[in-house]
Amino acid sequence: MIIFLFLGILTGTITGLIPGIHSNNVSLILLASPLFGFEALIFTLSMCITQSFVDFIPAIFIGAPSTDTFEGVLPGHKLFLQGRGFEAICLTVFGGIIALIFGVIFLSPFSIFISESWTSMRFFIPPVLLFILGIIIFNEQNVKKKIIVIFVILASGSQGLMFTDQIFPLIVGYFGLPTIVYSLNKLPLFKKQAEEINIELKTFFEGIIGILGGIIVSILPGIGSNLAAGTIRLFRDKIKTENYLVLLGSINTSAFFFSFSVLFILEKTRNGAMVVLREQLFFTNEEYLLGIATMLLAGGCGGIITIYLAKKATYFFSQNRTKIFSIISIIVMVGSVLFFNGVYGLVVLFFSSTLGFFVILQKVNRSSCLASLIIPTMFFYTFILY
Amino acid sequence: MNEKKLSLICLIIILVGGALFFITYQNDFKETSIDTTPIDGKGIFFGKIEYIIKQSPSTLFIFNDGNTIMAYYPKETTLEKNDFVTLYAEKQIYNGKEELYVYKVIKE
Numbered sequence: 001m002i003i004f005l006f007l008g009i010l011t012g013t014i015t016g017l018i019p020g021i022h023s024n025n026v027s028l029i030l031l032a033s034p035l036f037g038f039e040a041l042i043f044t045l046s047m048c049i050t051q052s053f054v055d056f057i058p059a060i061f062i063g064a065p066s067t068d069t070f071e072g073v074l075p076g077h078k079l080f081l082q083g084r085g086f087e088a089i090c091l092t093v094f095g096g097i098i099a100l101i102f103g104v105i106f107l108s109p110f111s112i113f114i115s116e117s118w119t120s121m122r123f124f125i126p127p128v129l130l131f132i133l134g135i136i137i138f139n140e141q142n143v144k145k146k147i148i149v150i151f152v153i154l155a156s157g158s159q160g161l162m163f164t165d166q167i168f169p170l171i172v173g174y175f176g177l178p179t180i181v182y183s184l185n186k187l188p189l190f191k192k193q194a195e196e197i198n199i200e201l202k203t204f205f206e207g208i209i210g211i212l213g214g215i216i217v218s219i220l221p222g223i224g225s226n227l228a229a230g231t232i233r234l235f236r237d238k239i240k241t242e243n244y245l246v247l248l249g250s251i252n253t254s255a256f257f258f259s260f261s262v263l264f265i266l267e268k269t270r271n272g273a274m275v276v277l278r279e280q281l282f283f284t285n286e287e288y289l290l291g292i293a294t295m296l297l298a299g300g301c302g303g304i305i306t307i308y309l310a311k312k313a314t315y316f317f318s319q320n321r322t323k324i325f326s327i328i329s330i331i332v333m334v335g336s337v338l339f340f341n342g343v344y345g346l347v348v349l350f351f352s353s354t355l356g357f358f359v360i361l362q363k364v365n366r367s368s369c370l371a372s373l374i375i376p377t378m379f380f381y382t383f384i385l386y
Numbered sequence: 387m388n389e390k391k392l393s394l395i396c397l398i399i400i401l402v403g404g405a406l407f408f409i410t411y412q413n414d415f416k417e418t419s420i421d422t423t424p425i426d427g428k429g430i431f432f433g434k435i436e437y438i439i440k441q442s443p444s445t446l447f448i449f450n451d452g453n454t455i456m457a458y459y460p461k462e463t464t465l466e467k468n469d470f471v472t473l474y475a476e477k478q479i480y481n482g483k484e485e486l487y488v489y490k491v492i493k494e
Contacts, residue, residue, distance in 0.1 A: 005407075086389075093392060094392060097399065101399070196388065197389055198387070280490075289410040290410045292406070293407040293409075293410050295403075296400075296406060297404050297407050299403070300396045300397065300399035300403055303393070303396035303399070304400075307389050307396075311389070
């Protein structure tokens, strides 16, 4: 059984390091494999949790965001440009560690709350999602940008409704491909990266808030860790870059942690990995406890692996290498879309990338593209419930 | 806090998680056969399909691993008569007869 744990951690490290490859995609391959029960549980959870830590290395060092970390690019790059890339990664690890420790503590009240209140709570999903879209619009600085964001929300929402079951090329097109292609000729000058870090303990509070974000992500369909972080940021006055990275790290890890509980309590899934697990489990108490233990064990390993690789990365990356890795990332992303979604996926990627480029050029909030997930979810819950 | 202290915290989580892992872990499925599996016992069974009835959305079949038993799989399959399969199943009593409740079936 230990072998599946190591395999999961190794796969999570690889999927975390390669932008465009997500543990959700690897999980889908599990459906066709003979892995089942505990084996599937240990492999999938260790892979997902490890990836939630390692994800930030390409996001900060290569500048290639994944679907979970694109909000982290700007604050992460800010520190990278100051020669503090290693510190930026360690801050996200710190957030993830807080999420693991306090996630276990909050798990019990969360389970009671969600099982007691889900029936009434789900009626609030469409209005809450609408409220979040409203926040994205009203957060823009001027009327012109507000109008552009409304257009982006309508366009991405339409794409989400048209291209059902094409979430991967949509997300890669909005957040992955345009960012890297756009930054190819605008790569920052390499600055010598500091090897010493000092994480302030008061950023700990941000990690706790991040758990709340993770809970939101695990409950609300259509909301990713990035959007949860953006929403929390809106409710807090000036949040320091360091604190924001701790927040994002915490949300990224706790989202998986609590999604697993939601799967067990409600049999609801919030990501591809959980969809696969739903098919492979019997939903016994033993599986639940083993799942928590696996996530703790793999999370600790993921933290150490990330710190080690980030340290290596500080030596490794220079401007030229960043450019090479950006080109490799583009090839991997397009190849992954072709592999998992076929030629149709490439067509979807073309449309979503076009919108993604537009958003970057207009310098508006990129979370507006998540309307492609939010609007179909709103429609679904509205027609089912009302 | 520097990265060494952060790594130390990770190490403590690994130790706690590892201890929990070994306490909670127990084998769920082991290779077994129809005659050696008690009622309510789970196991991995290998054998051949002797007869199959597809009642959408479920599948019923007679399974033979040296002994025969009725097996119930609550999903649709593409299985055919004489296919060799591996079943992850639980032996149970249904309408007074022994039956395998199949969680997963893999065609060999």
